[in-house]
Amino acid sequence: MNKPLFAIAVALGIASVAAVHAQAPAAVSRAPAINDAQIANIVYTADQIDITAAKQALKKSRNEDVRAFAKEMVRDHAAVNAQALTLVKKLDVTPENNPTSESLSKGAAAELKKLAVLKGAAYDKAYVDNEVAYHKTVNAALSGTLIPAAQNAQLKSLLETGLKLFQEHQMHAEHLARQLH
Amino acid sequence: MLRTMILIASLALAGGSLPVNAATKAAPHATAPAHVVHAIVIDKMQYGPIPTDVHAGDIIEWVNHDIFEHSATARDGRFDVDLKPGATVRMTAVAGTTAFFCKFHPGMTGTLVVK
Numbered sequence: 001m002n003k004p005l006f007a008i009a010v011a012l013g014i015a016s017v018a019a020v021h022a023q024a025p026a027a028v029s030r031a032p033a034i035n036d037a038q039i040a041n042i043v044y045t046a047d048q049i050d051i052t053a054a055k056q057a058l059k060k061s062r063n064e065d066v067r068a069f070a071k072e073m074v075r076d077h078a079a080v081n082a083q084a085l086t087l088v089k090k091l092d093v094t095p096e097n098n099p100t101s102e103s104l105s106k107g108a109a110a111e112l113k114k115l116a117v118l119k120g121a122a123y124d125k126a127y128v129d130n131e132v133a134y135h136k137t138v139n140a141a142l143s144g145t146l147i148p149a150a151q152n153a154q155l156k157s158l159l160e161t162g163l164k165l166f167q168e169h170q171m172h173a174e175h176l177a178r179q180l181h
Numbered sequence: 182m183l184r185t186m187i188l189i190a191s192l193a194l195a196g197g198s199l200p201v202n203a204a205t206k207a208a209p210h211a212t213a214p215a216h217v218v219h220a221i222v223i224d225k226m227q228y229g230p231i232p233t234d235v236h237a238g239d240i241i242e243w244v245n246h247d248i249f250e251h252s253a254t255a256r257d258g259r260f261d262v263d264l265k266p267g268a269t270v271r272m273t274a275v276a277g278t279t280a281f282f283c284k285f286h287p288g289m290t291g292t293l294v295v296k
C-alpha cells in the first residue's frame with residue numbers, strides 16, 4: 001500500500017474505531033461518534049477526490065478504456081454529490097469538517113502529485129491501481145463505519161446506493177487493472 | 182412576387198397535407214392487435230422484476246429511476262439501450278432468451294425471455 005492510501009486507511013480506521021467506542025456506552029448515550037453532518041462531509045470529500053483524480057486522468061491518459069472509466073467516475077460521483085448536497089440542504093445540516101475528511105484530502109493531494117509526474121502506460125497503470133485501492137478503502141469505510149453510524153434514513157439510503165455503485169466501480173477498476181498488467 | 186406566392190401556396194399545401202398523412206398512418210395502428218407494454222424499472226443500482234409472459238412484438242419499456250446513467254446491453258449484441266438518469270426508452274421485444282447487463286456497472290444483470 002502506498003503512503004497516501006495508508007494515510008486514508010488510517011483516517012478511516014480512526015473513524016471505525018470511534019464508531020466501536022460509540023457502541024459500547026450506547027445505553028448511556030445514543031450520540032454516535034460521527035454525526036450525519038460529518039458523514040455527509042466525508043462522503044462529499046471522498047467523491048470529490050475521485051472526481052479530481054478522474055479529471056487528471058482525462059487530461060493525461062490517451063487510453064480509451066481508461067478514459068471511459070474516468071468519465072464514468074466523474075459522472076457517477078458527481079451524481080452522488082449532487083444528491084448529497086440536496087439532502088444536506090433539505091436536512092438543514094452544515095457539512096462538518098472532521099479529521100477523517102481532512103486526512104482524506106491530504107492523502108489525495110499527495111496521490112495526485114505522485115500521479116502528475118507519470119506518463120503514458122505507467123500513468124494509466126498507477127491511476128487504475130490507485131482507483132482499485134481507493135474504492136476498496138472507501139467501500140470498507142461505508143459498510144463498516146458510515147452506513148451503520150448514519151442516523152437519517154435518507155442519508156443511510158444514499159450511502160447504501162453509493163456503496164453498491166462504488167463496488168461496481170471497484171470491479172470495473174479491477175477489470176481494467178488486469179487488462180493493463 | 183408571383184414566385185413567392187406559389188412557394189407559399191405549395192408550402193401551405195404541403196403543410197396541409199401533413200395531418201392527413203398522420204391520420205392515415207394512425208388508422209392501421211388503431212386496428213392492429215395491441216402490443217402489451219412491459220416496464221423494467223432500474224432503481225438503486227439494480228433492475229427491478231423482469232416481466233414474464235412477454236411475446237415477440239410486445240414493447241419493453243426501460244425506466245431508469247436512478248440518478249446514474251445505466252444501460253441495458255444484451256450479451257449477444259441484439260440490443261444496447263442507453264439510459265440517462267430518469268430516462269424511459271422503449272424497444273420492441275424479439276423472440277428468444279437474452280442475458281443483459283449494464284455496460285457501466287456490469288454487476289447489474291438480468292435475463293429477458295421473449296416467447
Ligand SMILES: [Cu+2]
Pocket residue numbers: 250251252283284285286289
Ligand atoms: Cu448501471
